[in-house]
């Protein structure tokens with residue numbers, strides 16, 4: 001049963017989602033962050049040091065909001081090796097600050113926990129991402145979702161791939177993996193998006209968090225009575241050393257999957273397609289040679305990192321590079337900068353699928369390293385394969401405005417207007 005005071009059916013009838021939902025009418029939910037290209041600022045900051053006791057953007061471009069009147073210094077970790085060092089040192093840098101910043105979106109979720117609590121939670125949910133399940137999802141579900149989306153515009157010869165493909169794709173995959181009824185997908189997408197965009201509209205995000213909790217409570221209660229072949233059932237039944245997940249743990253994890261698994265994947269797929277469409281020679285190569293696609297996906301993740309920055313708070317006096325960081329400081333790790341560190345990558349601003357493989361930090365590192373990275377890679381691969389197989393002679397639409405990748409903390413293209421040839425019927 002849903003928690004006292006909530007009636008799920010009220011949301012269905014009276015909620016705003018009675019109206020058809022077009023997320024693109026809410027630009028604040030899509031854009032998140034006002035900067036077109038943070039990379040020149042990050043490169044300039046890196047020249048001043050791998051670790052800085054300052055914010056790397058000019059404050060008239062992107063300011064760091066201060067939560068209290070206490071004077072504080074924020075530290076920026078910009079270099080590849082130092083970023084990795086901080087991410088791996090979970091004793092000196094706490095993830096708890098994520099719950100403070102994102103509130104209802106991430107509180108009580110493992111991403112905002114420290115050891116040993118974090119490990120205990122991660123161990124419990126990790127089996128839900130085992131390779132055997134991924135292989136099944138790939139075959140039975142992911143390709144089907146992408147084909148359905150492409151079917152809806154394949155005969156038109158032109159489309160905005162953000163609106164028609166990349167945006168809807170991961171949310172549909174997650175909804176099916178979880179086993180949510182198809183008729184609920186629109187409101188699930190709406191709540192997900194409102195939750196994800198909490199930073200721009202706190203109240204709307206908090207209401208979505210409540211609605212999702214209530215919705216998931218219903219789903220979990222149903223699986224306890226009638227187990228099914230889906231991820232919610234997996235979570236209900238998972239046991240490690242005789243211990244199962246509590247309902248609260250399950251809600252928290254499901255809520256985490258939305259920002260962690262939908263937002264990031266939609267952005268990274270968009271970034272990859274943007275990179276290929278703006279580098280037609282490399283698009284042509286990956287179209288003709290599928291063996292190059294894996295490298296293209298990794299280079300896309302490095303070149304346009306979907307999550308540019310992740311925060312930590314120092315739990316003791318530490319030193320990174322040649323900078324002393326006192327206890328309690330905000331330490332922002334710029335994955336986007338680490339991935340373009342010229343000491344790690346030659347000509348780092350160039351998108352090059354033939355680059356000597358150099359591991360990137362887009363999935364983080366250390367104990368919190370992305371739990372869904374194999375799922376994300378698989379989804380991206382399936383979507384790329386389907387796009388290249390089905391949309392022949394794919395190119396940017398010459399009559400549409402040239403797309404841009406936008407955003408400061410999260411980045412992806414605002415649109416991807418393309419043309420392609422339509423096979424005669």
Ligand code: HEM
Nearest residue numbers: 110111260261264265268310362363364368370371372376
């Ligand atoms: C390209 C897509 C993705 C990117 C770039 C990405 C990136 C990241 C990063 C950087 C972290 C570490 C955060 C930190 O250290 O504070 C993380 C954690 C996480 N990601 Fe992903 N992610 C992606 C896709 C996914 C997917 C598809 C899922 C699941 C459906 C997922 C689930 C998670 C979870 C559960 C965590 C928390 C792990 C922990 O705290 O131990 N991610 N992700």
